[in-house]
Amino acid sequence: MLFTLLAFAVAIGLLVTIHELGHYWIARRCGVHIERFSFGFGKVLAKYTDKRGCEWAFSALPLGGYVMMRNQAPLNATQAEIDASFDNKTVWQRAAITVAGPVANLILAVLIYALIGLVGTQEPAAILGQPAADTPAAYAHVQAGDTVVGVNDKNIASWSQFRWQMLDSLSTGGVVNIQTQDALSNSRTYEIDLPKAQIKPDAPDLLAEAGFRLAMPHAKVQRIIEGGAAEAAGLLAGDVIVGLNDIPEPSANDFVSAVQNLAGQTVQLQILRDGQRLSIDAHVRAEQTPEGEQxxxxxxxxxxxxxxxxxxxGPLDSVVQGVSRTADTFWLSLKMIARMVTGDVSVKNISGPVSIADYAGQSARIGLASYLHFLALISVSIGLLNLLPIPMLDGGHLLYYAVEVVRGRPLSEKWQNHGRRIGLGILAALMMLAFVNDFVRLFS
Known part of the structure; x- marks a missing residue:
């Protein structure tokens, strides 16, 4: 629990701070006076004031922070103080300051994805298993053992990239072209007609429902137990088991289950060792379990x-991949929001702080690369959500500025207040829905 909370605090603290730094940096460029920049919320633990008069505060609750600008000039203000107020800036400057927060989150996502690509990650190869009967993959005669190298002519390097590229097509349906290579590097292109599916948190895996699954890995000898039958038969650590009697290509689970049912018998093992296929006979010893079972x-x-x-x-390709992955994530997330409005995607997918904290903890436990992927995804989400044209969000302010550009003057304070009340109601409803979804997942 403590680890999960720490992973969540680091994620939210970093992403919200970057968001606020975006506002701060552009506000400075536009000549707006910054009164305070706070790292965290609540009671101020430490602070100092820089030469520009900005107070930098470090507060007790480390869940992000905020930037406080001079919105209006005080009474009897000098011309310099009036010029340094936010409300005195042009509509384009105010819009730039407002949009800078979400853009900072998107830039952070690009940098994270670029860093992941530059450092490199170990991922499962996109080798296809046998498609289940009566699935789109089976109807298209997809061959087990083929390696996916492209989806709609977009290069694929791993199973996770294949899943990502298929996500949009799986939810919207339609024809998707999948390029593969077999073991002899022969190329194939499959035209898959996917049905439209509704995305729900508790729904079956859409990729598996379409007939695509990762090829089951072979059983591999990790360690030889001294004095056992395998040692006597000549098995070595690193041997890959590709056959057990008449069972071809057994998985680790298949192999263990089969051996447990062959007590006292001699079995024939087909193995791969240093690229060579060998046949070894091994006697399966019968042993008693603590429950007395043989x-x-x-x-x-x-x-x-x-x-x-x-x-x-490489360095340049990593940046290109970072931009591409961020753009794809942003666009896919936007389409999912639109499909929630139309009812094609379940609102049960909306997650609140409880689920986000859980995902933060799980991804951090898996490893740094997984946690960085989580940070990039949430950073894109924060950027997108803040750009929605809902009053109280950055996008709501941008909407007001757009109306101001069209009308030639700002909306009246009365109508802006009406919009804020509507926006507050929408955000409260969304937050309540997110909390309900969180607790349903927690207790179901």
């Missing part, structure tokens, strides 16, 4: 031989 043991620790690929790009 099971077969062969004397090895078996694991999964999952083919992995290193996804890494």
């Amino acid at each position: 099971v077969g043991r062969i004397g090895i620790l078996v694991g999964a031989d999952l083919p992995m690929v290193t996804v890494r790009y």
